[in-house]
Amino acid sequence: MRFHSLALPLVAVMLAAAPAQAKTIEVAAGGADANEKLQEALIVAQPGDVVELGAGTWQLTDGLSLDVAGVTIRGAGTDANGSILDFTGQQGAGEGLLVTSDDVLLTNFAVINSKGDGIKSKGADRIVYHQLRVEWTAGPKETNGAYGIYPVESSDVLIDSVFVRGASDAGIYVGQSKNIVVRDSIATENVAGIEIENSFDADVHDNVASKNTGGILVFDLPSLPMQGGHNVRVFDNIISDNSTPNFAPKGNIVASVPTGTGVLVMANRHVEIFDNVMEKNGTANVMIVGYRYAHKDAKYQPLPRQIVVRDNTHGTAGFAPAFEGGAAIAAAFGGSIPPVLWDGAGEEVVVLDKVGVLSLNLPDVATPRSEAKPSPADLSKGTPPMALPGITLPEAMEAKVK
Numbered sequence: 149m150r151f152h153s154l155a156l157p158l159v160a161v162m163l164a165a166a167p168a169q170a171k172t173i174e175v176a177a178g179g180a181d182a183n184e185k186l187q188e189a190l191i192v193a194q195p196g197d198v199v200e201l202g203a204g205t206w207q208l209t210d211g212l213s214l215d216v217a218g219v220t221i222r223g224a225g226t227d228a229n230g231s232i233l234d235f236t237g238q239q240g241a242g243e244g245l246l247v248t249s250d251d252v253l254l255t256n257f258a259v260i261n262s263k264g265d266g267i268k269s270k271g272a273d274r275i276v277y278h279q280l281r282v283e284w285t286a287g288p289k290e291t292n293g294a295y296g297i298y299p300v301e302s303s304d305v306l307i308d309s310v311f312v313r314g315a316s317d318a319g320i321y322v323g324q325s326k327n328i329v330v331r332d333s334i335a336t337e338n339v340a341g342i343e344i345e346n347s348f349d350a351d352v353h354d355n356v357a358s359k360n361t362g363g364i365l366v367f368d369l370p371s372l373p374m375q376g377g378h379n380v381r382v383f384d385n386i387i388s389d390n391s392t393p394n395f396a397p398k399g400n401i402v403a404s405v406p407t408g409t410g411v412l413v414m415a416n417r418h419v420e421i422f423d424n425v426m427e428k429n430g431t432a433n434v435m436i437v438g439y440r441y442a443h444k445d446a447k448y449q450p451l452p453r454q455i456v457v458r459d460n461t462h463g464t465a466g467f468a469p470a471f472e473g474g475a476a477i478a479a480a481f482g483g484s485i486p487p488v489l490w491d492g493a494g495e496e497v498v499v500l501d502k503v504g505v506l507s508l509n510l511p512d513v514a515t516p517r518s519e520a521k522p523s524p525a526d527l528s529k530g531t532p533p534m535a536l537p538g539i540t541l542p543e544a545m546e547a548k549v550k
Contacts, residue, residue: 170196177204177231183212190214190221198222201231201257208235211242211262217249220548223257226281226311231257243268243293244282247275253548255279261286266312268298274542275299277307278549284314288337288395292316296338301374303327304541308549310334316395317402318343319360322350324374329539330355339396340365340405341387346377351539353384361394362402362409363387363429368416369401370445378418381536382411388463389428401441406431406470415439417453420536427463431470432485432506434460438493438513450513452494456533462487462503477506477522490525498530 173189186206189199195218203224212233214221223231235244244262247254247269258281259266266282269275282296296312299305300323307330312319319338322328328350335341341357343365344350357363364387368377387410396403405412408430413419414437426433434457439450466485469478478485486504490497493513499505507525 172198172200174200174202176202177206182206183208183210187212190216193219195219203229203231205232205234207237208233209237209239211238211240211244211246213246213248214252215248218251219249220253220255221257222255225256226258226279233257233259235260235262238263246270247272250274252276253278258283260284262293264293265295265298266293266315268295269300269302271301272299273302274304274545275302275306276545276548277310280310282310282312286314288314288392290316290395290397295321297321300324304545305329306541306545306549308332313337315339316397317400318365321345322347324372327539327541329541335360337392339394339402341390343367344377344380345369346372346374348377348379349539350380352380352382356386358386358388358390359392360390361392361407362405362412363390364411365402365405366413366416366419367401368414370439370443370448375448377416379536380416380418381420381538383420383423385424387411387424387426387429387433391428391430408432408468408470409435410465411435412437413452413455415450415452418534418536419455420534421457422459425461426487427465429465430468431466431474432489433462433465433487435489436494436497437491440513452497454496454531454534455494456498456500457488458500458533460501462501486524490527496531497527498533499527500533
């Protein structure tokens with residue numbers, strides 16, 4: 149009897165401490181309590197659980213958040229017959245969905261018309277964005293949210309098969325993160341289609357960036373906790389007709405991106421741009437520039453370094469350069485500037501594509517643009533092409549999208 153009296157409480161304690169069996173939490177669309185029931189599902193979910201969004205439209209008035217690790221949010225599709233989180237009536241200015249936990253899979257639903265960012269994750273390692281649509285349905289407007297897909301301060305980020313339209317900053321943005329893959333996605337009618345900012349080790353491939361102001365941006369900016377962006381590969385993308393007038397709010401760094409930019413590299417190092425198809429970008433298919441704005445960050449390096457452009461297919465470009473003096477320079481070149489534009493700053497900038505390169509001869513990043521003396525440049529004799537390693541994500545992340 150003594151043994152049983154001790155054993156039974158011990159078993160109860162062990163059962164209470166054991167993780168609950170993973171379950172599926174089904175949430176139906178519709179109803180006046182849409183916000184409450186969906187947020188409740190995200191609160192009660194346990195690691196391993198799936199929050200299953202039924203087909204239909206949620207009319208949401210407040211943002212949603214998830215802070216439980218190992219949860220999957222899965223919808224019934226991204227089109228009009230799928231699972232639509234509609235934030236048109238959102239009362240606050242925050243994001244539609246905020247994730248702050250690790251090992252999360254977001255898949256097969258849409259977020260539309262959020263007042264702030266569409267889907268943001270912060271400090272969320274091994275996060276997967278898969279088969280999602282984030283859209284501002286009225287098209288490009290300054291009042292749209294800044295970012296569509298927005299992971300920041302994370303390790304191991306996979307963005308796969310998403311569609312983003314209408315972001316007033318970047319459709320797909322990854323910032324201050326490392327070990328990143330952005331693939332098989334479409335970014336259209338955003339200011340920046342895809343942006344990798346202050347991040348390490350990123351592969352951006354097999355995407356379509358079209359009808360944005362700028363297609364794909366690789367930036368490094370001052371005064372951020374994580375600096376020295378490097379090891380970024382941009383390859384096998386279609387980057388075309390990035391012709392949407394810049395609609396970013398004034399004061400935003402991307403408000404300075406010229407309409408008609410294909411790929412823009414600013415103040416980054418070890419960047420490879422290869423095997424892309426680039427055409428119909430009115431300013432340039434590729435721009436390589438230093439950071440030319442005042443800052444107080446003594447540790448910041450404003451120059452692009454070790455940049456290689458190779459094996460790309462170039463169509464028409466440079467026929468409508470949207471920067472100061474661009475029209476006059478184009479006229480001097482017979483109607484369009486060369487497809488690759490370099491401001492003259494940086495170290496080991498190498499262009500191996502068989503196209504013209506226009507250098508603005510501004511090696512000093514403090515020199516005003518108005519003092520540019522443009523000339524053709526031959527950068528084909530610089531450092532040989534780098535062989536940056538491809539990005540390998542944890543097998544468990546890849547398994548989630550198979």
